[in-house]
Amino acid sequence: MRCNLLSLAAASALVPHALAWGTVGHATVAYIATGLIKNETAAYCKKVLGDQSANVLASIASWADSYRYEAGGGFSTPFHWIDAIDNPPYSCDVDYDRDCTDAGCIVSAIMNYTTIQRVNIAAGTIEPDSLKFLVHFLGDIHQPLHDENYGAGGNNITVYVDGSKWNLHAAWDTAFITKITGGTNITTAKAFSTRLLASIQSPTGVYATASKKWFRSSLKDPKAAAMKWATETNNYVCTAVLPQGPLAIEGKELNGTYYQVAVPVVEEQMAKAGVRLAAWLDLLVTGSTPFLGCPSKRAVRAVPLVV
């Protein structure tokens, strides 16, 4: 869709569950969002996080993965996933009432930290932690094994990648991304994000058309938004993560066909997470986002605050 005011491009101006997308995955999502958010949104993030650099979101993208191990941070551990009790590869689905425990889950966490950030924006107060949690959890929710209960989210399934032993969860979090990018640090993430941003923003990019439909959510219903993202991501457990069930991959080398199927899924999930994070932050900070289509046709007013 072309808009009079802004085109998409112009608008850019064994522990139970290991770490999530590793450092590179989370920083990649953050850099993609940084490349897509409005200037006003970027200025807000820089102010709240006290960092005027272009790495402002990438630098804090993995904070939640260390915070959960700090004194007083343990309560946030279950916020990194929702353990869908489905039956891959035969059926995949996420059910909030069935799968989100009393201790919370990634869907309730996104609801909670969206509300906390909104309350602070409305009050004009600075609250960095809820922003850091949102940057992290919008990444995690796009990792298929963060939306799956089987084998503790794949943590108990042993696999090999290029001869090295991994658990399936960590293979998706880290091993595949390292194999795709060839690196393990934030510089790697910057380069990876540049490639994925081009796939979104270039008129001939592989996500040029599809990405315009990736965000259709409203701040009025963060639960529906997060459930949509979790459900869509969980579907990949049946098609790409455990397509022939766990026994087909237990103890096996994944660097052949399995990896070739996984790569486009990993890359699209990074890109989707970046677009959705950008749109979510734009909505929070400014009340509108070009990702919903033409600003002239959509409400530019901020959504009324409902606490």
Ligand SMILES: *[C@@H]1O[C@H](CO)[C@@H](O)[C@H](O)[C@H]1NC(C)=O
């Ligand atoms: C947004 O910021 C960039 C530089 O950070 C600048 O080039 C661009 O003109 C700004 N866009 C608007 C609409 O102010």
Ligand SMILES: *[C@@H]1O[C@H](CO)[C@@H](O)[C@H](O)[C@H]1NC(C)=O
């Ligand atoms: C919401 O976040 C706050 C601050 O981290 C936390 O204390 C509280 O337990 C969370 N509530 C829910 C329901 O997740």
Ligand SMILES: *[C@@H]1O[C@H](CO)[C@@H](O)[C@H](O)[C@H]1NC(C)=O
């Ligand atoms: C992994 O967990 C699944 C259930 O989620 C169980 O059926 C399986 O036996 C476990 N495998 C190992 C090796 O512990």
Ligand SMILES: *[C@@H]1O[C@H](CO)[C@@H](O)[C@H](O)[C@H]1NC(C)=O
């Ligand atoms: C997969 O890994 C094995 C073990 O390291 C290696 O011998 C093989 O060449 C790799 N295959 C591919 C396609 O990379």
Ligand SMILES: *[C@@H]1O[C@H](CO)[C@@H](O)[C@H](O)[C@H]1NC(C)=O
């Ligand atoms: C990132 O790793 C590369 C090697 O893969 C290295 O050259 C570079 O200095 C590292 N950058 C940072 C910021 O650590």
Ligand SMILES: [Zn+2]
């Ligand atoms: Zn995480």
